[in-house]
Amino acid sequence: MNQEELIQDTFRGIFEAELINEIAAAARLVPFKEGDVLIEIGRYIKTMPLLITGAIKIMREDFDEGELLLYFIEKGDTCAMTLACCAGDKKSEIRAIAENSGLVAMVPVNRMEEWMGKYKSWRAFVFESYNNRFNELLSAIDHLAFMHMDQRLLNYLREAAKVNGTHVINKTHQEIAYELNSSRVVISRLLKALENEGKIKLNRSNIELSGSPT
Amino acid sequence: MNQEELIQDTFRGIFEAELINEIAAAARLVPFKEGDVLIEIGRYIKTMPLLITGAIKIMREDFDEGELLLYFIEKGDTCAMTLACCAGDKKSEIRAIAENSGLVAMVPVNRMEEWMGKYKSWRAFVFESYNNRFNELLSAIDHLAFMHMDQRLLNYLREAAKVNGTHVINKTHQEIAYELNSSRVVISRLLKALENEGKIKLNRSNIELSGSPT
DNA sequence: CACAAAATGTAACTTAGGTAACACAAAACA
DNA sequence: TGTTTTGTGTTACCTAAGTTACATTTTGTG
Numbered sequence: 001m002n003q004e005e006l007i008q009d010t011f012r013g014i015f016e017a018e019l020i021n022e023i024a025a026a027a028r029l030v031p032f033k034e035g036d037v038l039i040e041i042g043r044y045i046k047t048m049p050l051l052i053t054g055a056i057k058i059m060r061e062d063f064d065e066g067e068l069l070l071y072f073i074e075k076g077d078t079c080a081m082t083l084a085c086c087a088g089d090k091k092s093e094i095r096a097i098a099e100n101s102g103l104v105a106m107v108p109v110n111r112m113e114e115w116m117g118k119y120k121s122w123r124a125f126v127f128e129s130y131n132n133r134f135n136e137l138l139s140a141i142d143h144l145a146f147m148h149m150d151q152r153l154l155n156y157l158r159e160a161a162k163v164n165g166t167h168v169i170n171k172t173h174q175e176i177a178y179e180l181n182s183s184r185v186v187i188s189r190l191l192k193a194l195e196n197e198g199k200i201k202l203n204r205s206n207i208e209l210s211g212s213p214t
Numbered sequence: 215m216n217q218e219e220l221i222q223d224t225f226r227g228i229f230e231a232e233l234i235n236e237i238a239a240a241a242r243l244v245p246f247k248e249g250d251v252l253i254e255i256g257r258y259i260k261t262m263p264l265l266i267t268g269a270i271k272i273m274r275e276d277f278d279e280g281e282l283l284l285y286f287i288e289k290g291d292t293c294a295m296t297l298a299c300c301a302g303d304k305k306s307e308i309r310a311i312a313e314n315s316g317l318v319a320m321v322p323v324n325r326m327e328e329w330m331g332k333y334k335s336w337r338a339f340v341f342e343s344y345n346n347r348f349n350e351l352l353s354a355i356d357h358l359a360f361m362h363m364d365q366r367l368l369n370y371l372r373e374a375a376k377v378n379g380t381h382v383i384n385k386t387h388q389e390i391a392y393e394l395n396s397s398r399v400v401i402s403r404l405l406k407a408l409e410n411e412g413k414i415k416l417n418r419s420n421i422e423l424s425g426s427p428t
Numbered sequence: 429c430a431c432a433a434a435a436t437g438t439a440a441c442t443t444a445g446g447t448a449a450c451a452c453a454a455a456a457c458a
Numbered sequence: 459t460g461t462t463t464t465g466t467g468t469t470a471c472c473t474a475a476g477t478t479a480c481a482t483t484t485t486g487t488g
Binding site: 172173174184185188189191192202204205 | 464465
């Protein structure tokens with residue numbers, strides 16, 4: 001599939017034809033692979049990413065050491081964080097890392113403001129994105145404030161399985177510990193407990209989710 | 215001051231004169247007092263509140279019992295949560311409670327979409343609001359994920375002092391415990407420790423912040 | 429004033445989760 | 459093939475924070 005077709009395909013049904021054409025004309029398609037840092041904390045953002053395929057994880061970092069996964073972004077989404085940065089010319093407050101390989105359409109920031117006045121569907125999309133991101137942040141807050149680590153862990157595994165389209169999660173205990181801002185020993189301990197409850201199966205460097213194979 | 219003047223006063227410098235006139239014509243001023251529930255979880259929002267005076271606290275609730283203060287809103291601000299609700303016709307995910315007495319301008323939702331296409335300053339305001347709210351949620355996440363309760367408590371006291379424009383906080387330990395999703399005993403213990411460190415002074419039903427009297 | 433309600437102090441105990449230390453097995457690699 | 463490196467399991471211990479229980483004091487209020 002060429003660039004034109006990919007973009008048509010992704011945004012058909014979301015935007016009016018005219019806007020899709022504008023996007024196709026303005027966008028530059030950029031492939032990425034697992035682990036790529038797409039947005040770094042403290043950097044200004046000059047082009048807005050629209051996710052075509054793949055998944056991206058949004059991380060928050062403590063001022064001295066800690067790190068925390070906020071949420072995943074999937075196909076057709078964009079990062080409202082980025083929207084805010086573009087609109088306000090602010091530095092990024094978050095880091096975006098590719099969870100797996102995929103493709104983003106990069107659109108120059110100045111088109112955004114233009115489309116805001118011009119296309120109702122674009123405004124709706126922007127609001128929808130904001131709303132989704134808001135809810136994901138709220139969800140992150142709920143997890144942190146109201147849930148214990150074992151629940152957060154299980155939840156994390158399910159989310160990771162979902163965005164990777166598999167029930168096998170290829171991550172080490174150490175990696176999971178980073179994303180949940182915990183320690184490897186604690187994660188190993190809780191994983192073992194989950195295994196004993198029959199909810200997961202542990203292998204070296206990967207974890208199988210039992211039941212509900214997404 | 216009459217309605218016209220209050221609105222002129224609050225938004226001069228933020229919006230163009232024409233938009234301010236539209237706001238003044240469309241808005242209904244509503245006074246509120248401490249403890250009033252301005253927005254309830256699960257309710258639809260038909261009019262958008264713009265805060266003229268006073269402070270509002272935004273709370274998140276756990277599905278079974280817990281509660282947590284997300285952030286305070288002050289003069290000239292609006293609740294991005296509400297913006298999202300209005301734009302998307304969604305139920306509110308948060309509860310808004312008056313921290314003290316004040317005044318909001320209520321604007322019918324349909325004007326919002328209209329102004330989005332019409333006024334650049336309105337678009338900028340909406341983005342700015344979103345951005346602020348985003349950062350407050352991120353801040354809330356930082357506190358939850360990376361700070362201990364004693365730091366969160368001190369931080370909370372300072373925020374509460376700031377929005378109330380005083381260094382004396384008129385809250386009971388129980389109330390504070392609710393807002394931090396903790397228990398009264400823990401809060402009393404930590405407050406006592408902070409008092410021993412000379413950072414605060416405890417009285418019945420109020421707490422004095424030492425130094426940096428806002 | 430007497431009594432109830434509200435606010436706080438404090439002790440004793442439990443638990444989730446963090447930390448340090450070390451053993452061991454699978455993988456990578458020279 | 460032998461030797462690191464990486465990933466995991468496990469023990470022992472520590473601390474922040476939650477829980478229960480009860481005492482004390484202040485503040486209404488009939």
